[in-house]
Amino acid sequence: MSTDHNIWTALFADDAKALRAWLAGLGFEEGIVVPGDGDTIFHSEMRWPEGGRVMVSSREGATERFDGVGRTNLYVVCDDPDAVHARAVALGAEITRPLENATDYESRGFSCRDPEGNHWSFGTYAGE
Numbered sequence: 001m002s003t004d005h006n007i008w009t010a011l012f013a014d015d016a017k018a019l020r021a022w023l024a025g026l027g028f029e030e031g032i033v034v035p036g037d038g039d040t041i042f043h044s045e046m047r048w049p050e051g052g053r054v055m056v057s058s059r060e061g062a063t064e065r066f067d068g069v070g071r072t073n074l075y076v077v078c079d080d081p082d083a084v085h086a087r088a089v090a091l092g093a094e095i096t097r098p099l100e101n102a103t104d105y106e107s108r109g110f111s112c113r114d115p116e117g118n119h120w121s122f123g124t125y126a127g128e
Contacts, residue, residue: 006052008045009074012059013116016041020056022114025091026084028054036060050078070117077126081109084122088112097121 013019017039023046024030031045031053040058047053054074078084085099088110096119097111109123 008053008055009072010055010057011072011116011118012057014059015115016044016056016058019114019116020044020046022091022093023054023056026087048076048078052076070113072118073121074118075121075123077124078109078122079124081122081124085110088122 011019020030020033020041028046028048031047032043033041034043036042036058040060042057044056045053046056076084082099085095088095093112093114095110095112097109099108099110101108102123102125105125107123107125109121109125111119111121113119
């Protein structure tokens with residue numbers, strides 16, 4: 001297993017298990033899961049196969065104060081946004097920006113919302 005030396009976003013969810021299942025449907029791979037009390041998840045990781053990961057935890061029982069869920073914007077670099085878009089559509093994701101080629105920079109991608117309301121963008125732009 002390789003070690004990622006990048007930024008890992010942490011998402012808190014009202015239903016962390018459902019969010020993990022949604023991410024798996026998009027192509028993220030299952031990582032560790034540390035259960036919390038009852039039906040909650042204290043900590044978990046979902047790996048993007050092209051590099052990077054997101055941490056997903058239940059908001060209930062979090063040791064820090066969070067004012068809600070669904071307020072995060074994330075961008076995921078991917079080689080094949082068309083395939084990710086097809087998986088998002090199959091999951092019934094709300095597409096907030098259609099699959100398109102950007103006119104002001106070289107990238108192909110789209111945006112959608114997850115079941116918790118977080119905004120995800122997937123595209124080929126990997127920075128300059």
